[in-house]
Amino acid sequence: MSARKQGGRTRKAPPSQTSLFFDPSADGLIELNRQALLDRITHANANEGADGLRADIRLLKESITSPRRSDRLISHQPVDECVSLKKDVLLSELDQILDARTIERAKYYLKRLEKGLRSRSTGKINDINLLRWKEYDDILTDSLWSFPKRDASGAHIAWYWGNFVPQIPHQLILRYTKKGDWVLDPFAGSGTTLIECRRLGRNGIGVELNSEITEKARELIGLEQNRHSAISEIITGDSRANAAEQALAEHGVAKVQLVIMHPPYADIIRFSEDTSDLSNAGDVETFLEMFGETVERATALLEKDRYLAVVIGDKYEDGEWIPLGFYCLNEVMKRGYSLKSIVVKNFEETRAKRDQKQLWRYRALVGGFYIFKHEYILLFKKR
Numbered sequence: 001m002s003a004r005k006q007g008g009r010t011r012k013a014p015p016s017q018t019s020l021f022f023d024p025s026a027d028g029l030i031e032l033n034r035q036a037l038l039d040r041i042t043h044a045n046a047n048e049g050a051d052g053l054r055a056d057i058r059l060l061k062e063s064i065t066s067p068r069r070s071d072r073l074i075s076h077q078p079v080d081e082c083v084s085l086k087k088d089v090l091l092s093e094l095d096q097i098l099d100a101r102t103i104e105r106a107k108y109y110l111k112r113l114e115k116g117l118r119s120r121s122t123g124k125i126n127d128i129n130l131l132r133w134k135e136y137d138d139i140l141t142d143s144l145w146s147f148p149k150r151d152a153s154g155a156h157i158a159w160y161w162g163n164f165v166p167q168i169p170h171q172l173i174l175r176y177t178k179k180g181d182w183v184l185d186p187f188a189g190s191g192t193t194l195i196e197c198r199r200l201g202r203n204g205i206g207v208e209l210n211s212e213i214t215e216k217a218r219e220l221i222g223l224e225q226n227r228h229s230a231i232s233e234i235i236t237g238d239s240r241a242n243a244a245e246q247a248l249a250e251h252g253v254a255k256v257q258l259v260i261m262h263p264p265y266a267d268i269i270r271f272s273e274d275t276s277d278l279s280n281a282g283d284v285e286t287f288l289e290m291f292g293e294t295v296e297r298a299t300a301l302l303e304k305d306r307y308l309a310v311v312i313g314d315k316y317e318d319g320e321w322i323p324l325g326f327y328c329l330n331e332v333m334k335r336g337y338s339l340k341s342i343v344v345k346n347f348e349e350t351r352a353k354r355d356q357k358q359l360w361r362y363r364a365l366v367g368g369f370y371i372f373k374h375e376y377i378l379l380f381k382k383r
């Protein structure tokens with residue numbers, strides 16, 4: 001937007017006539033015409049006085065909070081002309097500009113906003129645009145995770161006993177992969193990880209020992225929309241063998257960029273009668289040996305500097321707390337990883353546990369122990 005000199009005073013051209021197409025949508029996201037938004041910012045920035053700048057920003061805010069008909073998004077608008085933003089974040093950025101004490105400060109905030117709209121800055125392992133990091137308030141960064149309700153949308157129908165909440169792979173995939181990356185789940189179960197991969201545009205490969213479970217999982221994964229044309233494959237096999245390697249090779253892929261492991265928590269749930277099943281290991285030592293073999297297989301397939309996540313809980317045996325989580329942590333550490341985080345996640349209350357709550361409380365008081373309310377998500381980076 002150009003500023004024109006007229007009669008000794010600077011007079012600005014009127015704001016761009018390009019409409020600021022607008023579409024209020026789910027998740028508090030708005031789709032704006034990138035160029036129209038940039039034009040408005042440039043126009044505001046061309047002001048020499050704070051009053052003019054504030055007036056422009058107020059107008060922009062109004063277009064966002066109560067769009068006129070002409071500002072509405074036309075559905076056939078090409079995607080690359082649109083920018084998808086969190087409405088509340090954008091509004092707070094505009095408020096920050098309005099509240100700035102000096103015009104220099106206001107222009108600094110404007111420039112920062114403009115930069116975040118014109119360019120992207122992402123790291124090597126995910127698609128988080130660091131220039132707009134405030135937009136990602138749904139991505140957890142604390143080591144205590146509490147999900148009051150499991151995500152039951154789409155194909156996440158929670159039919160499998162021993163599955164994990166979809167929010168776990170969701171968080172890990174967003175944090176540790178880019179679109180088009182490959183994710184390996186060696187204990188795929190009902191395919192929660194693969195469903196999430198498909199949703200987020202990542203390719204997923206899962207290995208599950210029990211063929212009946214594999215079949216049902218495959219069916220459900222296929223029901224999940226595949227807007228990003230991701231490849232999702234679940235195969236029947238023992239994760240200590242090379243089933244995943246072969247399946248990946250068929251896609252011309254040698255390495256994956258994230259491994260998510262959710263093994264049986266020893267024998268807490270017996271998943272089958274199969275002796276290759278980690279839940280049939282018989283004792284903790286054998287369980288850890290088998291787990292270690294799976295880690296080794298997965299490690300050979302994981303790209304250097306990428307992440308491996310283990311989701312695991314502890315157990316009680318003969319009145320003693322068996323720290324499976326810490327034992328598994330040790331197994332991974334023996335195999336060339338650095339520890340990045342130990343996340344503690346709440347255990348949701350199942351109906352069975354709710355019904356027996358008082359009984360467990362009594363037993364805990366008598367036995368001198370605490371009732372399990374958490375599990376771990378252990379995060380490692382391959383050296």
Ligand SMILES: C[S@@+](CC[C@H](N)C(=O)[O-])C[C@H]1O[C@@H](n2cnc3c(N)ncnc32)[C@H](O)[C@@H]1O
Pocket residue numbers: 160162163164165186187188189190191192193207208209210213237238239240262263264265271272276277278279
């Ligand atoms: C805790 S569950 C995983 C659940 C999964 N995350 C989900 O959301 O459905 C562990 C799974 O590992 C499988 N399993 C056990 N031993 C295995 C092995 N050696 N190779 C592959 N899968 C195995 C079990 O059949 C079970 O489905």
